[in-house]
Amino acid sequence: MIGKKMEEAMNQQIKHELESAYLYLSMVAYFHSQGLDGMAQWMRAQTQEEIVHAMKFFDHIKERGGRVELLPLAQPKRDWTSPLEAFQEAYQHEQFITSKIDDLVRLAAQEEDHPAGILLQWFVSEQVEEESSTSQVVQMLERIGDSGHGLIMLDRELGARTFNPPPAAEE
Ligand SMILES: [Fe+2]
């Protein structure tokens, strides 16, 4: 059985993950509006991954006899001044999510909640990747600067990203 404190904290984390999905989906719309369909595709895959993250916490609460509570989501920003600004925000957002995962790791240790600790180890590694992938795009965009040609090349490259759904969870 999951403890009340952990249940509450994971319900908050479901909200953070879904707000990540919401933010990235807003970026999908922004990139399409700029004719950058490759970047939109990249962010679409990112959005789907965030929903998978939310569902991992959802299922963990459910499997341990807790109650999932869906909290209201904040409306995401609609416009950015450049692709660089959008990816910078994605990178900053991932750093914020990492801090939230770190808080959960601390809580799991305090509560001696070992099942939560195991689940959270996966998220610790995942956040290393999330920060790395978004900061890499930021670096490339910084290098490209005002080159329209560079932007088109990067857009094409990022458009190759696909979303691989996780294998169906065993019941
Ligand atoms: Fe996430």
Ligand SMILES: [Fe+2]
């Ligand atoms: Fe993420």
